[in-house]
Amino acid sequence: DFNQFVNEIKNIPNLEVLLRSAEHKRYSRDFYEYSPVLKEELAGCCADLVVRPLSVDAVISVAQICQAFQIPLTLRGAGTGNYGQCVPLQGGVVMLMTSLTQIRNFDSQTGEVTVEAGCLLIDxxxxxxxKGRQLRLLPSTWRTASVAGFIAGGSGGIGSVRWGFLRDPGHLLGLEIVTLEESPRKIQLNAKPAEALNHAYGTNGIITSLKLSTCPNVDWQEVTIDCADFYEAVxxxxxxNQVAVNLFLCSLLENKIVESLPTWSGNPAGKHRLLLLVEPDGISTLERLSKSVGADFYHLGSEQEKVGNGLRELTWNHxxxxxxxxNSDWTYLQMLLPQPEIDLINTLSRKWGQNILWHLEAVRQQGDQRIAALPLVRWQGKDNLEQLINECKELGAIIFNPHVITVEDGGLGVIDSEQVKAKREYDPKGILNPGKLKGWI
Ligand code: FAD
Structure with missing residues (x-):
């Protein structure tokens, strides 16, 4: 049966079929190894076949044949996810979406852009x-990640200080998808029904194109501020984040982290470091505020004039x-801190000492300025990690657990009935990325 399946797949026009087992292995993993838990759990997962469609029609044909043979189908953008999101838990086909790269439409009145799934965010x-615009939100992997991978798997990142998170209404304005119904077809979804596919790990529809909002382009300036005292830094x-300056990024790294940054990051180390992207007219205010508390202020210049990596590549999961x-003994956690944030930081630092290092990101959460933390955690086993997670929860943090494979467990832990409903409608046989949507399993 599988041979017949492969033969039918091979007959699809505009489809590359990758048959070598080395390629199957390569395209069956992402960056899940940041989690020792997932590293163990996902080590053996491998696709039986990898395909790369060069047209939307080829996507529809792959969907039709997978549906007819009931073969699992897992979508992959650039494969930079952290939770094994595009790892085929039950084998089957991995479909590489990165050859669908066309920018189909740009509306110069509204700034709305319609783009194919595999277009890289950098492009x-x-x-x-x-066109005088820019993306509102970017992951720190923005140079390598695809746009549909970001919507289906990402959450936020650079820009979240101003624009919140990807699932906030207003970012995703519409989708073109291919379904896995009995007769797979291409359909258009406007903003409301598209929400159910936003951050659903490609479990309830194949995204072939997306309509996104954008914002006016700003010549962001890179600024770092070093503080000797951590509490002053916080x-x-x-x-x-409380003053009248326009920020696109605001991160804080504890001095032990700064010591380990690559040399292009603006060493000397020793102090706790704020990393900011700020509009030109905000620089003097940040400088004045920094100097008034005895912090060292560095204006590194315009981001756009820089070649290669910038401050962005020191933040978020970078x-x-x-x-x-x-040192690969480090792993991490992701959480929204309760207020006042310093109480949780103090309590955990007292107990866990140098086994937890603080990395904070300013974010907008449902309209409020809040602080997210992505602390580095020294790996001391699964029980130890669970204990830390429980302590964070008891102290009021909302955990976005990066050591789990399901959409729900990595989020608020609750089943989103709209996501499940969309799966029932667009993928009734559960062919897409099986094992990742808890509400379906
Ligand atoms: P993939 O990893 O290929 O896929 C992600 C998910 O989307 C998978 O479930 C996949 O099945 C699904 N998918 C892919 N294409 C489609 C499609 N066409 N239709 C439906 N589903 C699809 N994430 C953030 O949100 N913010 C960050 O700041 C950030 N920083 C990172 C830093 C590092 C160093 C690393 C390793 C990861 C980071 N990530 C971050 C995670 C990841 O890089 C981003 O979410 C990225 O946008 C994922 O895009 P991708 O193309 O690599 O997606």
Missing amino acids: LNRFLIS KLFKTC TTMHMRGV
């Missing part, structure tokens, strides 16, 4: 800048990546 953003971090580059 999309470059196009938008040429206070200044909060102040930066911080975790750099720390793991130094």
Whole structure:
């Protein structure tokens, strides 16, 4: 049966079929190894076949044949996810979406852009800048990640200080999807029904194109501020978010993390470091506020004039990546801190000492300025990690657990009935990315 399946797949026009087992292995993993728990859990998962469609029609044909043979189908963008999101738990086909890259439409009145699923965020953003616009939200992997992978798997990142998170209404304005119904077809969804596919790990529809909102382009300036005292640093971090300056990024790294950053990051180390992207007219205010508390202020210049990596690549989960580059014993957690944030930080630091290092990100959460934390955690086994997670929850943090594979467990832990409803409608046989939507399993 599987041979017949492969033969039918091979007959699809505009479809590359990758048959080598090395390629199957390569495209069956993402960056889940940041979690020792997932590393163990997902090690053996492998696709039976990998395909790369060059047209939307080819996507529909793959869907039709997978549906006819009841073969699992898992979508993959650039494969930079952290939770094994595009790992085929039950084998079957992995479909690489990265050859669908066209920017289909740009509305110069509204700034809305319609783009195919596999377009890289860097290419999309470059196009938008040429039109005087830019993306509102980007992951720190914005140079390598695809736009549909970000919507289906990401949550926020650079820009979240101003624009909140991807699932907030207003970012995703519509989708074109291919369904896995009895007769797979291409359909258009406007903003409301599209919400059910936003951050659903590709479990309830194949995204072929997306309509997104954008914002005016700003010549963001890179600024770092170093503070000798951590509590002063947290206070200044909060102040930066309360004053009338336009920020696109505001991160705080504890000095032990700063020590481990790559050398291009603006060392000397030793102090706790704020990393900011700020509009030009906010620089003097940040400088004045920093100097008034004895902090060292550095204006590194315009981000757009820089070649290669910038401050962005030191923040969000890139911080975790750099720390793991130094010592792979580090893993991490993700949480929204309760207020006042310093209480939780103090309590956990007292108990866990140097086994937890603080990395904070300013975010907008349902309209309020809040602080998210992505602390580095020294791996001391699963029980230890669970204990830490429980302590964070008891202290009032909302955990977004990066050590689990389901959509729900990585989020608020609750089943989203709209996501399940969309799966029932668009993938009634459960062919897409099986095992990832808890409300369906
Ligand atoms: P993939 O990993 O390929 O896929 C992600 C999910 O989307 C999978 O479930 C996949 O099945 C699904 N999917 C892919 N294409 C489609 C499609 N066409 N239709 C339906 N479903 C689809 N994430 C953030 O949100 N913010 C960050 O700041 C951030 N920083 C990171 C830093 C590092 C160092 C690393 C390793 C990861 C980081 N991530 C971050 C996670 C990840 O890089 C991003 O979410 C990224 O946008 C995922 O895009 P991708 O193309 O790599 O998606």
